[in-house]
Amino acid sequence: MWQCPLGLLLLLLLPGESALGARRGRGRRELAPALHLRGIRDAGGRYCQEQDLCCRGRADDCALPYLGATCYCDLFCNRTVSDCCPDFWDFCLGVPPPFPPIQGCMHGGRIYPVLGTYWDNCNRCTCQEKGQWECDQEPCLVDQDMIDAINQGNYGWRAGNHSAFWGMTLDEGIRYRLGTIRPPSSVTNMNEIHTVLLPGEVLPTAFEASEKWPNLIHEPLDQGNCAGSWAFSTAAVASDRVSIHSLGHMTPVLSPQNLLSCDKHNQHGCRGGRLDGAWWFLRRRGVVSDHCYPFSGREPDEAGPKPRCMMHSRPMGRGKRQATARCPNHLVHANDIYQVTPAYRLGSSEKEIMKELMENGPVQALMEVHEDFFLYQGGIYSHTPVSLGRPERYRRHGTHSVKITGWGEDTLPDGRTLKYWTAANSWGPAWGERGHFRIMRGANECDIESFVLGVWGRVGMEDMNHH
Template identity: 30%
Template sequence: MPLIEMLQVMDSLVLLCLLLIGTTGAISVEEIFEKWQSGIGREYSNHYEKMFRFGIFKKNMAMIDGLNEIYQERGMVFKENSFADMTEKEFAATHLFPRRSPATFESASSHQTSQKLRYLPTSFDWKGKGVVTAVKDQGSAGTCWAFSAVQNIEGQWAKLGKPLTELSVEQVVDCDGNKDAEKEKADCGVFGGWPYLAYQYVQKAGGIQTETDYPYCCGLGGGEGTCFVCPAPGYNKTLCGPPSEYCKTSDSCSAKIDPSKFVAGLKVSGWQWFGQNETDIAINLLNIGPLSVAMNAGMLQFYHSGIYDPLFCDPKSLDHAVLITGYGEEKTILGETKKYWTVKNSWGKKWGEDGYFRIARDKNKCGIATQVTTVELEII
């Protein structure tokens, strides 16, 4: 066979192989999608919606592959999860709050670093020590700020020697319309808020109910038990934007709150901010308990494991609030030592590292050190 014909045959074989590989890859993504849909119990209303979601899923899988290629040497792993059929905008609209600049406080208002510790242990975590409740799932609502604040209160209550008690996030979401006009910050229910304002709400209200007495319902996505809450008293349209178009007064604060069921003896006396020195934050974490923080969570949608350390992450544009429970360090595959925070999220236990993630420490990564706060409870 002449050389030119051999080359033509080889070109044809290569093209055929590429076509087969592309076909196999497409089938593979379809199979992954079917297994994913079955595994999480996702249902679609019709074939067209399913195909639309499959298109988003396919794009997300390609993005996940790209992220893993970029960050594998940095020890970060990304993987499809329950958010895999959502666009970035859909995810942000349902699980984050609109990005806002950090609140700033006078240095005099920051908590002085405790002097109880003469050295900082290499690692520490409050998980398993009776002051951290189970991982929750905020669902399709921007209520992370309330979860972060309430979980901080839970930890401080347990640190006083009280039984570890799950407190009502829904009460804070429904009833807290607090605002800080000077700093142009407000608590906006399902549209976001600030833990420091949530502490102030609980202080003004005189207490908080348990999760059992006032259960979470606003983020259930329209499923059974979903509530459609009207804006909290004092809701600020200027700072929060227009409220939900549809609500039910029977689902709202005035219809459900019952001060007679506030946890006996749990009284908020104030709150503290801790500045941005991450060594001081670690010391205070050790001495005081889990701390509320806010951050930029733009790339967390498909986080699966490892120390979260994205190359680009604006620390002055915050859209999520979480709870730091511990810290530590580990060796990377490149042999460097990386320090990290251990953080409790509110996206369910199947997300990330059993509902937690680790994020680089001593870098103010994604603004993790800008809004570190804790509630102060009356000691009785």
């Protein structure tokens, strides 16, 4: 019998082994679900071309990873159902691929299926049938270009992304986050109460209400997407003033919801309202605490009826009133009604506002909010010109009201001294400087000094003992 040298035997066996192995692998490959049936999601991607791979016949290692599967660049891939890489036909065969070229949109390094709808901040984007990515072009409330422009300029304040505003358009910000109606001239021409500074009287360079009246100045609330700053700023100023004027015997956080739901005369709840009407209601009807009547919040597109009023009061004589309903919050029983005296308007000179604030407590101010104010994160705010080069729709403003709590001055790195007011907003504690902001003082920045109101808490001797 012919003796076969061992080496040759190995050589003869090996191709058979490898052919067998290939057949086993190929068998698996033939049973694998074809890519073409599932749709090649990024026809036009670079696969065979990237690796310069094109193989004759069946070559299992002529394969590349493809979106969690494997695709091939060999001729065998091109069967009735195909597991070819997306660019196999045009790159290896020089023919158009046998399926519509694109079944998705490439955007930001990801593939999006056709006709899907996606959100990019406040804009809705769709992947069109021919693979074009199309987005609405609404100006967003959080605008990275504006943030960068403010932070690169020398404006004295820092801008950033407040996450609660992400996904809202600038129009929605103006519509749902402000909510004070500019008062008619009959109100803006209210007699001003002039605070007289004595000759030689000097006001301190800095003052903060919470330092003079510790524990009597309340933290800012969050109006959410309720255009109710008219009720929030009124309740905020009244809470502080009732606490100060009762010498701390009463320290309520007054209920904005009580005003939003019950002050109906010419007021529109979470769709805006007037300061004069809010103060009239606090004087004539009074409101309960925020614990007793908590804020119900409101999403802007709720097309339901406005929440009905759950708190009423009746006169007890001497102008005082008492509640005739239980607290809407069933865990709280104290439904005391708090009232104020008529609101008065201050002169718009900064010294008069400062003296009133220092003697009697925080005051309410109307202000014009512009597109850049939403991005405020800290520093001394003034409206910047960064949107001037952009289309009109990027420049929007609306009327808002806030509580001024103090003042101070700051020296900038370039040696300029900036005088500022400190004020509490009603966009929650995560916005700005823990819910507060500083704004240029003495220049009527954003109209903040043009309409400023004060009020006295209605406090009698019996209140001093009763609480």
